Amino acid sequence: MIILDGKQTSKDIRQELAEAVTERKKNGKKIPHLAAVLIGNDGGSQTYVSAKVKACEAIGFESTLIRHDDSITEEELLKLVEKLNNDDKIDGFIVQLPLPNHIDEKKITLAIDPKKDVDGFHPENLGNMVLDLPGFLPATPAGIIELLKRYDIETSGKNCVVVGRSNIVGMPVSIMLGRNTKPGNCTVTLTHSRTQNLEEICKNADILIAAIGKPLFIKENMVKQGAVVIDVGTTRVTDNSRKKGFRLRGDVDFDNVAEKCSFITPVPGGVGPMTIASLMMNTLRAMELNGK
């Protein structure tokens, strides 16, 4: 059994990106600049955004963090998005979700210029993904693909089962792995809350991707001997033995599943760090796609 070390792989990617930045500086080219918009005081969101900003700094990207409290109106946020769309210094930006209830997340997502949408959430980018056209792949699925690629895991002709059909992970990763690409060419089954015989379906997976946000949902009896298991779940569960008062739990019962796997991602240190690496890669790409 081999651990898919997202932390190390993410480090490798950041190292490569740092070198690309140095090279660009040397040639007098623009340095990638990511902006992140954070609304309100959600603990998880703060952690994610600050990790993204830190990652930018560590590799020499420029970054701008824009914070607003919950009182921002939808109209004000739309204006801010418009400003970032038109700001030539900013190559890509993200608006951290979830947003407060009085703001329509879809409206905000649609307002972001697809050319700066480094989260890859805009319909135009999802459509480009379906058609395998240039654009931005959603960061978490792209991170999963990158991990499979860097560990040289064969995907062609493999049965892949994705558990969970969210717009930002399950649905796009199921599309990406079914395309005629490398990694790709899997026979993908996308499962969800209405799926019957989930256990049986999962047990047939050569590659199993769990993205439902239910801690320890995937048990030993749902995993085939020798499977590749990718755990996207990162739920905070109370743990008073920790200083923070919680620990992160994946969707996979790692302790009992791991020994059956050929490869498995840990939580934390698996898919999580890869998401940030993808975001950085998308930001560099944004600049290149926009001819800078």
Place this chain on the structure above:
Amino acid sequence: MIILDGKQTSKDIRQELAEAVTERKKNGKKIPHLAAVLIGNDGGSQTYVSAKVKACEAIGFESTLIRHDDSITEEELLKLVEKLNNDDKIDGFIVQLPLPNHIDEKKITLAIDPKKDVDGFHPENLGNMVLDLPGFLPATPAGIIELLKRYDIETSGKNCVVVGRSNIVGMPVSIMLGRNTKPGNCTVTLTHSRTQNLEEICKNADILIAAIGKPLFIKENMVKQGAVVIDVGTTRVTDNSRKKGFRLRGDVDFDNVAEKCSFITPVPGGVGPMTIASLMMNTLRAMELNGK
């Protein structure tokens, strides 16, 4: 076994659309106007386009057929697309594929204003489909969904296997049936040329959709007793007993498969007529979406 009669269902839809046109006329509203662009002399394309134009006329839509021979340049075609994008009289238009080799089909598809893209091929519309946002669904998959809906076939929780991952049928229908919609909520497996154990996978399908363009590919041993079988294939095979010299063959070995099915589409008269009905529905919708 019940035949899913696409011809009759398409007639019903056209009748409904004709009534909607009459109603619009009565209220002094604009009549839907579809333009079709046909390049070259491909026999199949001519047949399809003329069927679309005829369908428009029959239900009271306005229609414009624009023909050019193969000598048209890519630039000229792009200009024509631009003209149609900006023509307020035209609510929706299609550029019939395939195009001559010297023209980049992707470029043309991307040039069509998503708001007039009644074929539903533009990435923005595919992305809207993924996210279940308003837009145009690709005509053939939308026709399949409409057929399932009108025959009141339960799809929630069913295993659906799609054979073939084309951008215009297999891939989008697999996405549409996996969404949390009605029809929808299937557990969808998308199969293709790299799939292993296809027979076994198909045999597990409650709903089997064949969209590969290989005549009679789906045999009796690949179909589960009681399955719903949707045949998207329409390949012309030589048949000298026919006046035209050919007949249309589906991807399903209908004669041997039909008796195992709960529902099955014939070829011709199944999915084909539904595609045109979808196109008409999209054209009416284009007008409504654009506030006319």
